[in-house]
Amino acid sequence: MKDFIEGSEAVARAVCLCKPGVISAYPITPQTHIVEGLAQMVADGRLKSQFVNVESEHSAASVVLGAVAAGERVFTASSSQGLILMSEVIFNIAGMRMPVVLACVNRSLSAPINIWNDLQDSITLRDSGWVQLYAENNQEATDLIFQAYRLAEDSRALIPVMVCLDGYVLSHGFEVVDIPEEDKVAQFLPPFNPAEKLDTAHPKSFGLLAGPDYYLEIRHDLHQAVKGALTLIPEITADFKRIFGRDSGGLVESYRLEDAEMAIVSAGSVCGTIKDTVDALRAEGKKVGLLRIITYRPFPEEAILQALAKVPMVAILDKAVSLGATGPIYADLKAAFQGKPAKKISGYIAGLGGRDITPGTIREIFKQLAGPEVSNQFVGLKSSF
């Protein structure tokens, strides 16, 4: 059913349809509307769930870890400082192979304190063993929630999944979103039934101490499981299309790349702006395109290499920076192209702390891409305040 709603409300409704048994979160702007929406649904009786109001994000992540280990589907959400505060638990959840789903409403990191959007928070946790999915718009943010549970809980996976949506741009933006019917969701997402859980009938121990003789293999197993999502995600999106009738999610999206001479690679809502600019430039006769990364972890190397194989000039637009080095997506992409036929790959950093990325910014990047190859060029710096 279509409704004109805020992104946060759409995500909350999607979570509600997945019927998690335990929800726990700590408020942080701009994630608050998601958890407030869910609290209202629980209070109204629309969602039968335990809503645990914790005293910090570290505890929010710990509560969902305990609850999913005890056999209940769970949900949490955070942003920025909250996500980084819970980062210890984030790594722990992945290492313990717990299928937690978390919505990250992307916001910059302190200091300076800034509540506006960039991708630094979730991207900083790219090593953690979580699958990371980046939504372009509110419809996709909604759809990725269903796909996240389906992926996380698959017995071939059992890995946590982070659905990322841009703070304010998506979370507080109103769009027309199609919220699926309950019966269709039930067709797509089976009930949560873990093979192992905290159960007095089958008493097992979780969270053991693994020494040098065992740790390497256990982490390798996790690494393989995260990479395994590269096979599972296309399966899931195909099934999603079959049941809900639309393309949503996936590894990457190629936009007008077939004969492109220049392409920008990016993730998140900025890709909407890039698509608009690509269309305008195409109308002016320029052969440009976009490669949108939807699944950032696991890193869809094959899909990216294939999509960009014939594009001679590639610009990566990172809304984050590994300080002292380059943008994170740039680093991953550049490494992927090592040893492949030479092309120009330039890295640009823009939009930090909610600095607006306009069609003008995108045009500027295409213009700079024609020039010398760069690796960590900030775009849009003001000469004075």
Added chain:
Amino acid sequence: MPEHFLSPGHTACAGCGQSLAARLVIDAAGPNTIIVNNTGCLEVFSTAYPDTAWEVPFIHSLFENSAAVASGVEAALRQNGKLSEVRVITQAGDGGTADIGLQALSGMWERGHDILSICYDNEAYMNTGIQRSGLTPTYTSTTTSPSSKTSTGNPRPKKNVVEIAVAHGIPYVATASAGFPLDLQKKVKKALAIRGPKFLHVHVPCPLGWRHEPEQTYQIARLAVETGLFPLIEFENGKLSGRYLIAKPKPVEEYLKPQGRFRHIFKPGAEAALKEIQAIANRNIERYGLVKTAV
């Protein structure tokens, strides 16, 4: 059904007070228990991959979050209707209770979860090598508050985490000791029969960290109580409802002398320290009414 719910084969030090107390606790709690454990000696020596000494469901996550993880387990049990049969117990050492773990514990108490939290207090961060904690008593020598020519060890008093628990308004708070095994088990059973948050603060000697012989663990635990330094008390709904009455309080020297961590107090020039420790014991006796007064 196994005879004990913490099996042998764990790698606790010989004579470890915490392993003794932990076994007494889970034996009293029984098989319908889920244990949530913070990082520390207990989980390290009982769950070394690929084995576990636990005969009940057990989960270890991180150092400071057992109260939060347990809140999640309890919420899940509440959701699937099993909370009426299954009990949730968190276990932590000094750090996991009174320092790094205090936030999660406070939040759990405030929210009123049906969970028994147990602190195994060996008065230092033993697992990482005997460093000072918020529960290290005054004048104790630890590796981060070592005694020296100019220092008599830890200068700060022991944090009163029992009264912090009482201040949260939870239904049952009690102390117990490895030297009073039946009392400990009785308190575990009593606590588990109460709904809501419960806190049990158990004093457990550590032969390695306290520097005494392994076979002295039981006796030293008893001496802590008999001197008044570790009161055995119970609070129900905020009121002091029970205490172990000391017939004739022993002088603190008897308790301190066998322990290497207090050796510096018996050197010439440290007499003031000994007096102050006796004063702490006397204050406890008065505050909690630990000695029978003539009627």
Added chain:
Amino acid sequence: MRIKITAEPGSARNNKTGSWRVERRPKFLQKNCIACRLCVLVCPEGIVSGKEKNDFKTDYLYCKGCGLCAAVCPKKDIEMVPEEMERKK
């Protein structure tokens, strides 16, 4: 391949901590025992067992030789004896 990262209950029994004992072991004299069960209560490994008087013993496969059972026995019916002596016997 999925590596199991949980452990089965009581599997620690695979680890025979009796090998830790190098100095001494408890000898249950079984002469003056009053079956107070204090030795059963205080053993950190939980391996002292018994029901009737003079019937109590430990499990030397796991006993670490800490001496707590001997220290608490009110009848001094448990003695710590040198480990070697027992093996020689």
